[in-house]
Amino acid sequence: MIDYSEASGTYDDTRHCDGALIELMARRGAFAARASGEGARRARVLDFGCGTGNYLAELSRRFDCELFGLESSDAMREIASSKCPLSRIEKGDHSSLPFERGFFDFVFMTDVVHHVPDIPEIERRAAMAGFRCAGTEIKANPGPHVVDGAFLRMVGEKNYSMFKLLSEAEYESGYAAMRTEEGRIFISPGAGETLLWLGKGEA
Numbered sequence: 001m002i003d004y005s006e007a008s009g010t011y012d013d014t015r016h017c018d019g020a021l022i023e024l025m026a027r028r029g030a031f032a033a034r035a036s037g038e039g040a041r042r043a044r045v046l047d048f049g050c051g052t053g054n055y056l057a058e059l060s061r062r063f064d065c066e067l068f069g070l071e072s073s074d075a076m077r078e079i080a081s082s083k084c085p086l087s088r089i090e091k092g093d094h095s096s097l098p099f100e101r102g103f104f105d106f107v108f109m110t111d112v113v114h115h116v117p118d119i120p121e122i123e124r125r126a127a128m129a130g131f132r133c134a135g136t137e138i139k140a141n142p143g144p145h146v147v148d149g150a151f152l153r154m155v156g157e158k159n160y161s162m163f164k165l166l167s168e169a170e171y172e173s174g175y176a177a178m179r180t181e182e183g184r185i186f187i188s189p190g191a192g193e194t195l196l197w198l199g200k201g202e203a
Contacts, residue, residue, distance in 0.1 A: 013157060014157065017055050028197070031043055031065045042064055044103060044104045044106075045065050045105065046068045046099070048108065049110075051071060052083065053069060053084040056089075057084050068089070068099070069089035070091075072091065119136070130200070131199065132200075135197050139192050139195060140192040141192040142188055142191055143185075143186060144186065147181050147184045147186070148183070
């Protein structure tokens with residue numbers, strides 16, 4: 001079990017908003033105004049699993065939309081609320097959603113889906129809830145990457161959840177080996193993110 005309250009103290013040391021992901025969402029119209037009976041209204045956007053609010057803070061600077069966050073960790077949510085005073089940030093998770101059904105125009109998750117076993121399972125469950133798969137998109141990041149001080153700090157603070165899934169012995173052994181390679185440059189062909197786009201209703 002990952003203790004995100006403990007992680008909140010160092011989370012922002014190495015975890016930041018990825019501007020390229022925001023651009024991908026913006027190109028799909030995620031933050032654009034929506035038509036309503038009285039004309040246009042601001043888009044309602046939810047960051048599901050918003051953590052310390054890095055994405056909400058960046059979106060508030062760049063787009064005119066209504067921003068909401070959902071986060072189960074009290075410590076993470078407290079930081080997000082102080083960082084994003086104009087966003088509505090609520091306690092909850094997939095089993096407890098404090099919002100009306102169909103309220104949002106766009107919902108996104110970053111570094112959350114990997115907690116779910118696989119993409120086909122996400123698609124299956126989404127279809128059961130009335131969503132359709134609108135495609136996947138690969139954002140590759142093969143490198144070059146450098147084992148530098150920032151990289152070692154990220155590993156040392158375990159600011160990615162996969163580190164917390166290792167036993168302490170596995171983690172310490174791997175971290176010790178990594179420190180001996182500081183300065184090494186490497187290519188990681190499989191590195192990057194997979195974006196899964198889901199839409200409402202029929203294609």
